[in-house]
Amino acid sequence: MAVNRWLTMYRGLAAFLMGSGVLGIGLPGAGHSAAAQAAIATAATAEVLQVRAALHENGADPSATPAAPQRARIVFDLHVPRPGAAQAMNIRPTLSADGRAWTLQLDAPLSARAEAQLRALPRRIPGLQVSLAREGSPSISKVTLRFQKPTALARQFLLPGRGGQQERLVLDFAPNTDPVPAMVAAAQLEAPAPAGMTPPFASSAVQAPQAPNAHIVQLAAPQQPVGAMQPAEPAQSEPGQGEPDQGEPDQGGAEQAPGRARPQAEPADAKPLQQEGDELPPPPSGDSPLNLWGFFEAEGRWFPQDSRDGAPDHLIGSMAMEPTIEYSWKGGSQFLRFTGFARVDTVTENRTHADVREAKYVGVFGPLELTLGVDRRFWGVTEAVHLVNIINQVDTLEDVDFEDYLGQPLISAAYTTRFGTFSAFLMPYFRERLFPTGEDRPNLPVKVNRTLTQYESGDNNWHPDWALRWSLREGPIDLGLSYFSGVSRDPQLLLSFNTQGRPELIPRYNLIDQVGIDLQATLGSWLLKFEGIHRWDPVEDYAAFAAGFEYTFYGVSAGGADLGVLAEYLYDERGKGTPLLPGFPPFSNVSPYDDDIFAGFRWSGNDINSTEILGGAIFDLDTKSKAFVIEASRRLGQNLRISLDGRFFTSVSTRDILWPAGDDDFLQLKLQWHY
Known part of the structure; x- marks a missing residue:
């Protein structure tokens, strides 16, 4: 069995190398000028x-021509x-x-x-x-x-x-x-x-x-x-004393009248572009090799409904911080960085947790970049789901949107050429997924017992995972191909009963192989997006994909705001699966997005305070379940950012994996201070 698995992995590696052209790459620096390197x-x-x-x-003098x-x-x-x-x-x-x-x-x-x-x-x-x-x-x-x-x-x-x-x-x-x-x-x-x-x-x-x-x-x-x-x-020209503009008339055909003041450059006392954001303090100049930045956060959540599992709290508050300290040398081409994260929750005990997001050495040597330590990597282009993103484990305690990730121990090398960037990853240690417990909200109706966690590999957490990726930007196309072999980040949840006869779920982590592709095409105001995977899993081999578009209307307001319209179709051939217990949805080897449509919008104010709003909904075409999301954020002054997020679930079927969150709609308000 082990021999067959290694042969399968090597065949996948050989196919990736030959199909992507890696075997045709020369030595570092070959074929590149010094400027290109x-x-x-x-x-x-x-x-x-x-x-x-x-x-x-x-900001010229008021006496200047209105046509300034x-x-x-x-x-x-x-x-x-x-x-x-x-x-x-x-x-x-x-x-x-x-x-x-x-x-x-x-x-x-x-x-x-x-x-x-x-x-x-x-x-x-x-x-x-x-x-x-x-x-x-x-x-x-x-x-x-x-x-x-x-x-x-x-x-x-x-x-x-x-x-x-x-x-x-x-x-x-x-x-x-x-x-x-x-x-x-x-x-x-x-x-x-x-x-x-x-x-x-x-x-x-x-x-x-x-x-x-x-x-x-x-x-x-x-x-x-x-x-x-x-x-x-410049010295300011007096109105009426300039010569007529000798350049071409503008495309509107209105030539400049004789004797009219020609356009003036900005006078010395004018401040037409001096906005609040221009006064921010300068970033580290490189003179100091030691830098510190990050944020502190105050968060409040309001759950308007009673929890399905009896959790009594409707208002939950927490504090979090994410500091980063970095020491760099050789002009910043090599550096050591540590990024930590910690949250203290006033109610949900399990959500009080800490993590090392980054603890790494990075060295850039011409077109070669080496990374050693704990890191976070993201792959993918679609909005509603991230199928190809597989390096890091999800931090499920932070939010239900699966957008937060735990740090992953790894060694990686990336080599950039005119044929794209070729990356290799070795991950010697696996991190388990955390689950809500007790009175946490949102929560699962059946407790997950992590003390009985199972692994297909006899090495447990220490199984060496590896991955390859090739990415290319060429004209309007962004393309990525990836191959992963190792412990699945998604656990199989096995139904069991404890000594008191109560049901519980036991996580089991299987060994998988996965090939993925992510593609984005930029055609004017259109962004066409696609992500697809095929996974070889001991439980069931399957394929899944997400495809859609984003169309942006530019300058929809006097302030220059942009409005983007998003739509995606989500498919997973595993379907809904079989319920573990009567009245309970399946939790193992299934996806909530097996036949769904996502529709949403993205509004960007393009203002000095970076005002942004993202809203959308996912509609299940099979069970008619619906999930709505709204995310809005804006800077307040130089160092503060406020955000308001909402998660709402309606008509969630007991056949749907999202059923436990059906009564856990919530609004989330955050205030972050960045330094």
């Missing part, structure tokens, strides 16, 4: 999650592994000969959502044309922004990821009425960062010679990394 290394530390944009009025130009602000929200890591990103803005097109080379990959939002920028900034490309590596993104009229990059800076949001790269574009590209190469200077902001990298700016009433243009020297640039401080 640097970009690949940077890509391991940063990713563009989303892009936001808005027009801002100039607007500035365009474009904000890139970045995912980074730690505060300040985005400073390693290289941004290479270059200006076209006609002064209208800016090309940005970002040494970080774009998420599918970010790509869709970039393509939709013309809806926010009239007359703008956007084109996207990749150069040399999937991790190097090239963005070209072509404006109607000559435009200057007025300033560029990073805002730190405080208050529960990502670090942000901010670019401010302003009309430039004197575009003389030949003059731009006249001088170079080091420009300090705006007050309270941190330059993301070494600064090299170019400035034209000053002349009376001249408009100063600060641009990036071509093919050189550019740092944070101070807003231009």
Whole structure:
């Protein structure tokens, strides 16, 4: 039996290697220039999650013409592994000969959502044309922004990821009425960062010679990394004294009237873009190798109904914290990080728990990234269910949405090439799933006895699991293929009876093999999503998939909010299964989403406080059971974030695995303080 299982695993590994082309990869660095290798290394530390944009009025003197130009602000929200890591990103803005097109080379990959939002920028900034490309590596993104009229990059800076949001790269574009590209190469200077902001990298700016009433243009020297640039401080032109704009009329056909003041650059005393978020303190600059961040949280839950199992409490409060401490060296390419988590609940005893989310060493050596320790990894693209995500065990005590995970001991290596990223994982220790007990809410109608836990493997928790994954971003496609072999994260729950004759459930963890695929295609405002798995399980081999779309309406409000519409179909061929006891649903080897439809929406305010609302419902086409969810969050000032979540279950059938939660609807209010 053991020999057959090892032969099966090796056949799966060989098929994965040959099918994905791993066997054709050369040695590290082969086929890549030094710049490409640097970009690949940077890509391991940063990713563009989303892009936001808005027009801002100039703060000129009230006596100025009402037609004073607007500035365009474009904000890139970045995912980074730690505060300040985005400073390693290289941004290479270059200006076209006609002064209208800016090309940005970002040494970080774009998420599918970010790509869709970039393509939709013309809806926010009239007359703008956007084109996207990749150069040399999937991790190097090239963005070209072509404006109607000559435009200057007025300033560029990073805002730190405080208050529960990502670090942000901010670019401010302003009309430039004197575009003389030949003059731009006249001088170079080091420009300090705006007050309270941190330059993301070494600064090299170019400035034209000053002349009376001249408009100063600060641009990036071509093919050189550019740092944070101070807003231009030109002398202000008096209304009515400017010459007519000699550039092309705008696309609306309204030419500029003779004698009318030409568009002005921002005067020295104007603050059209100085918002509250700009004043956040700078992130760690890299001078200190020891960094600390995290959050404290106060949470309250209200259950409006009586519990089916007799739990008496309707109001439950708790406190939680998640501190992270990190020591880095070699410019942040190597670091040690510890992330802990702890919660103290006032009522539900079992929900008072602690966990090590991360305790790891990470080293980035060109295109190779090594990780050793306890870590969290996420795979997948769909919203309602995460089928391919299998590395970490679910932290079921935190929430019923299966979005929180325990730390997993592992050793991993990821190698990034132009053919994608190839990752391998070895997990020497398995972590059991925790279950609610006593008066916990929500709860199961039958107690789970973890003291009698069974394992198919004779090694119990110490069975060595392993996994492989290949991921690729190519044009509008995000593709991932994975293979896992080891202890199933989903226990088989066996019905038993204790010495008092009461029923109880005993967890049993079987050895499985699973192949998975996740695919996302970005087609304009459409995101097409698919996840599918096939699992070889001693109880029953089965396949499951989730497929759907997200369509985004951009700029649905005056403030530039986005509204996304989501829909997914969920299928699992195991079906509902057989009830363990009369009146009780099956709990073993079944899925709540065997023939279901998910429909929802995502509203993003695109404001400085990162207001977001996600709502949706899952409808079971077989039993007619329904589950509703609402999640809303918003920053309060610099360090606070408030969120309101709701979970509601209606018409839940006793044939459905969600039946125990039928009387445990709840509202959850959280207040987090980030530091």
